[in-house]
Structure formats: structure tokens, C-alpha cells
Amino acid sequence: MRRLTIKLDPDWKAALREAGQVVRAGNYQGETLIFETPGAFFGRLTELRWAIVHALQADGGAVGIRELARRLNRDPSRVHADAAILVELSLIERTQSGALICPFQDIHVDMHMNTKAA
Numbered sequence: 001m002r003r004l005t006i007k008l009d010p011d012w013k014a015a016l017r018e019a020g021q022v023v024r025a026g027n028y029q030g031e032t033l034i035f036e037t038p039g040a041f042f043g044r045l046t047e048l049r050w051a052i053v054h055a056l057q058a059d060g061g062a063v064g065i066r067e068l069a070r071r072l073n074r075d076p077s078r079v080h081a082d083a084a085i086l087v088e089l090s091l092i093e094r095t096q097s098g099a100l101i102c103p104f105q106d107i108h109v110d111m112h113m114n115t116k117a118a
Contacts, residue, residue, distance in 0.1 A: 003030030004091070004104040006045075008111040010036055030106075033089060041111070044089060048074070049082045053091055053102055062099035 035041040055071055056063060065083065069076040083100055086092045092102050 001105045002103050003106040003108070004033060005030055006033045006035070006041075006107065006109045006111075008035050008038060008041055031090075031104075033091070038111075044085060045091075046082075048072075048078075049086055052079065052082055052086060052100075053107070056092055056100055056102035057104070057107075062095045062097070062101045064099045068100060 035044070051072055052068065055068060063071075065080050066076050068083075069079040072079065083092065087094055087100075091104075091107075092100050094100060
């Protein structure tokens, strides 16, 4: 089962190094997607894009853009544009035929926001 953890971490370089150390140690715990700020996270992963991920997860198989747009009651060109961003982020993948799949059975969002004493 493939897993994805999405994190919010201003020091994304350190978080990436840490994830690399876990992989090198042979303790694979899934893949990680890191955003530096809440704005970056919410700017890229909108409600409509989450709906695409959810629909692909629920289907479990490959779905074409037009069929996905029909299921979501959206314009195919807008679904195509949103899917391109999700592919760029590696949240979904394209098959050789151009259909879309979500390779992750489990997606966890790990986000902490706090203030630090100055």
C-alpha cells in the first residue's frame, strides 16, 4: 500500500533531508510532500483539486478526463488544468493512455501552526 504524508514545514530542506535519511536507512514509511507555508499548501491544493483526488481514490482505477469531469459535474478543460497541477505535485499520475489514477491508498496531512516566542 502506498502512503503519502503532506507536511507544512518552513524548513522544507531539512524535512527533505530527514525523509531521505529514513529511506536510506531502509525504513520506508511512504512518500512525503512538503509545503513551506499555509498559503503554498492552500494555493495548490484547492477544494476542487481535493475532489479530483478523492474521486480517483474512490474509483481505484484509471479514469479519463472526460469521465472524471462528468462524475464531478465540471468542465473537462478545468478538470484537465487542475489534474495537471496534481500530476506536477505527484498526488495523481497519468497512465500511458492519458487516464488518471491516484496511486495512494492513504493520504495524511500533517500540519502544525503555532507562534514562537520572540
